Amino acid sequence: MSSAVPPPGQRPRCNLWLESRYRKLRRGLPQTIFYCPVCKGDRRRRVDCPECKGFGKLTKESVQELIGRRLLPAMAAKEGKFHGAGREDIDVLMLGRGRPFIYEVVGARNPDVDLEALRREIEQRAEGQIELQPFVRVDRKRVVYWKETHFDKVYRADVALGGPVDPQRLAAAAAFDGAILQRTPQRVAHRRADLDRPRSLRVLELQPAGEGLLQLRVMCQHGTYVKEWISGDETRTTPSLASLLGVPSKCQTLDVEEILTDDVPGPRLKPAAATTPDAEP
Numbered sequence: 001m002s003s004a005v006p007p008p009g010q011r012p013r014c015n016l017w018l019e020s021r022y023r024k025l026r027r028g029l030p031q032t033i034f035y036c037p038v039c040k041g042d043r044r045r046r047v048d049c050p051e052c053k054g055f056g057k058l059t060k061e062s063v064q065e066l067i068g069r070r071l072l073p074a075m076a077a078k079e080g081k082f083h084g085a086g087r088e089d090i091d092v093l094m095l096g097r098g099r100p101f102i103y104e105v106v107g108a109r110n111p112d113v114d115l116e117a118l119r120r121e122i123e124q125r126a127e128g129q130i131e132l133q134p135f136v137r138v139d140r141k142r143v144v145y146w147k148e149t150h151f152d153k154v155y156r157a158d159v160a161l162g163g164p165v166d167p168q169r170l171a172a173a174a175a176f177d178g179a180i181l182q183r184t185p186q187r188v189a190h191r192r193a194d195l196d197r198p199r200s201l202r203v204l205e206l207q208p209a210g211e212g213l214l215q216l217r218v219m220c221q222h223g224t225y226v227k228e229w230i231s232g233d234e235t236r237t238t239p240s241l242a243s244l245l246g247v248p249s250k251c252q253t254l255d256v257e258e259i260l261t262d263d264v265p266g267p268r269l270k271p272a273a274a275t276t277p278d279a280e281p
Contacts, residue, residue, distance in 0.1 A: 013078070013107040018071075018115070019138045021098030022063055023131040024088070027253075031087045031099075034059045059090070066130055067103055070122045078107030085146035086222070088256050096154075096258035098133060102143045150222035152269050154204070154257040159214040159230055159241065162248030173244035174206035179272040183236040185228045198272040199224045214249075216241070217257065221269055227251040 024031075036052035039045040046056040064082040072080050081104040088094050105111070115135040123131055180199050184192045201224060205217040220226065225237070230251045232240030242249040260268060 011109045013109055014111055015140075016075075016105050016108060016111055017138050017140055017142060018103045018105065018135040019100070019142055020103070020119075020135050021100050021133040022067075022094065023096075023098040024063060024092075024094035024129070025131065026129045027091045027093060028059065029129055030059055030062045030090045031084055032064045032082050033057060033062050034090070061129070063130055066126045067122055067132070070118060070125060071103065071105065074113050074118055075105055075111055076109040077105045080105055083143045083146065085149075085151075085259070089227075089254070091254070093255040095255055097261075097264065098131070099256070099259060100146050100261065102138065102146060103135075104140075104143070151262075152219055152221060152260040153224075154217065154219050154260065155226050155254060156257045157216045157218075157226065157230065157254045158209065158252040159216050160250045160252050161212045161214065161245070162250075165214075165245050165247055169244065169246050170206065173241060174203055176239075176244060177202040180224075180229060180240075181238055182225055182228060183233075185225050185233050185236060187228075188225075197223065200269040200272040201229065202269060213252075219260075219267075219269060221271055226254060 033041075034057055035041040036046065036049060036056055036058055038051040039049040039056060041056035043056075046052060046054050048054075052058060067082075068080045071077075083102040083104060085100040088099070119132050119135055178200070180201050182197050182199055184194045199221045201218055201220040203216070203218055205215065207215055209215040216230070218226065220229075228237045228240075230241045230249050232238070232242040240249075258264060260266065
């Protein structure tokens with residue numbers, strides 16, 4: 001009998017799960033496909049859609065698509081599913097060691113590819129938009145782990161001020177380490193339950209960065225809305241950085257500096273209360 005391996009088109013399909021971490025290095029790039037909210041990307045409805053002008057999406061690319069465009073053809077797969085350990089806003093960079101994710105390959109006929117060569121190709125074709133850690137084959141229970149396990153995070157932000165800050169109030173804000181209470185922010189109220197959520201937050205650095213600007217670094221509990229903590233979101237977050245400083249404050253740029261997974265050394269926060277099942281902003 002011949003032991004030759006059948007060509008990809010004749011092999012049975014299988015599913016597999018690839019774990020990695022991504023660093024997102026360009027603003028305006030969503031984690032997953034950003035379908036048009038009006039037509040939802042439907043082929044028929046998007047033709048005359050006034051929102052996306054027939055494109056079906058609001059962005060050309062996403063982290064999911066940059067990976068899938070190379071991964072799925074290489075594995076002769078039917079489709080792929082992206083499972084991230086949370087997500088950052090579209091205008092937020094993901095730095096540090098990167099955000100963990102599982103890419104689920106559905107119906108692969110050619111699973112035995114060189115994953116390292118494929119990773120390098122994905123990075124090269126992404127042209128500096130993302131970087132990936134080496135892929136590791138895992139089983140599907142890792143999806144549940146990353147979805148259900150919550151981690152503290154470190155963010156950095158550029159903050160624009162609405163007026164001069166008293167030095168004593170600036171020093172007090174720079175020493176803040178405690179609990180805050182966040183009501184569901186206005187920008188996500190249409191898709192989140194209207195709840196008050198206690199969260200822990202520690203200011204790691206707060207210093208002037210030019211006229212009317214501050215540079216901020218904070219460590220916070222999973223599910224903290226950092227932009228709203230900075231502004232106060234019309235008093236929906238208390239205390240906020242704006243209330244601590246006594247002047248209007250607005251987040252100009254925000255980056256996830258690190259996700260404090262179990263393999264990252266360093267201190268952690270004591271949770272203010274049990275976290276909700278909501279995904280992070």
